[in-house]
Amino acid sequence: MAADTSNLSNVWFKVTDLEVASGSGSWVTTTSGDRYLDFSGGIAVTSTGHAHPHVAQAIADQAQRFIHAQANVYTHDLMQPLAARLAELAPAGIDTFFYANSGAEITEAAVKLAKQATKRPNIVVFQGSFHGRTHQAMAMTTSKTGYRAGHAPLPSGIFIAPYPELLAADPEAAVAAALRGFDRLLAEVTAPSETAAVIIEPVLGEGGYVPAPRGFLEGIDARCKEHGILFIADEVQSGFGRSGSMFAIEQYDVVPDIVCMAKGIASGFPFAALGTRRELDDLWPTGSHGGTYGG
Numbered sequence: 001m002a003a004d005t006s007n008l009s010n011v012w013f014k015v016t017d018l019e020v021a022s023g024s025g026s027w028v029t030t031t032s033g034d035r036y037l038d039f040s041g042g043i044a045v046t047s048t049g050h051a052h053p054h055v056a057q058a059i060a061d062q063a064q065r066f067i068h069a070q071a072n073v074y075t076h077d078l079m080q081p082l083a084a085r086l087a088e089l090a091p092a093g094i095d096t097f098f099y100a101n102s103g104a105e106i107t108e109a110a111v112k113l114a115k116q117a118t119k120r121p122n123i124v125v126f127q128g129s130f131h132g133r134t135h136q137a138m139a140m141t142t143s144k145t146g147y148r149a150g151h152a153p154l155p156s157g158i159f160i161a162p163y164p165e166l167l168a169a170d171p172e173a174a175v176a177a178a179l180r181g182f183d184r185l186l187a188e189v190t191a192p193s194e195t196a197a198v199i200i201e202p203v204l205g206e207g208g209y210v211p212a213p214r215g216f217l218e219g220i221d222a223r224c225k226e227h228g229i230l231f232i233a234d235e236v237q238s239g240f241g242r243s244g245s246m247f248a249i250e251q252y253d254v255v256p257d258i259v260c261m262a263k264g265i266a267s268g269f270p271f272a273a274l275g276t277r278r279e280l281d282d283l284w285p286t287g288s289h290g291g292t293y294g295g
Contacts, residue, residue, distance in 0.1 A: 023050025047264040071295040094275040099295035103236035103262035104132025106272040110258045114197035114230045117283040122190040124198040127163045128207020143206040159190045166208045175216045192227035199232035202248035221254040230257040240264035
């Protein structure tokens, strides 16, 4: 008998009809008692599997201390230790952290920080990108028209640069062509003096699930450094060990200014973090960004 969903929104797209009762490690058990190997990981979220005993115990312990110690009101004893640990794990130079709930929130936070720090209005994204589904993040997402259709007009100041052809017979030529396209964008559409940041997934997500070519990512970074444009690495899906290193950007000769983290950071909890350098964060006016549940 199918579960009653009469009061639930139909906006959720479903990839299975499974009705689950519990999960353990890599397995989920349905209400009918069947077990399935879970290849989704909660869409790249449950890094330690379902109901990991250490995670479950931490939840139980914390629930008896504090469930919501709001960061604008209190200072509690977990935020700084986490930031210190993230500073150890993050790419070199990333030492200051802001917390939120989701990848889309952190993407938007990164855009706000970039605009405040540079005093420039525009953002460059890349063809095939996925950065979230809130209104600003949706304007930055180009992997599927279904995410954007019917929601226009979207926020302005977002410009789309070409991404190297994924299955090109000559990968080096594809990288060169994409870099020429980026140069042309800066020359003809959004001047460097008006471009706050580029944001890119080191491993392209919904746009193809492939690592960015080394020459392309490093070429974009060099152009950013030349023009004072901030380089934002969106590691929401690729971060926390999913690419063979803690962050995929570490496999390139690239020094990001901002790193977006979410999904696998908290193994099932809605948690996200923006990592940046202290000198950039200091350009973010106190009180200009926040969130009820962050941290």
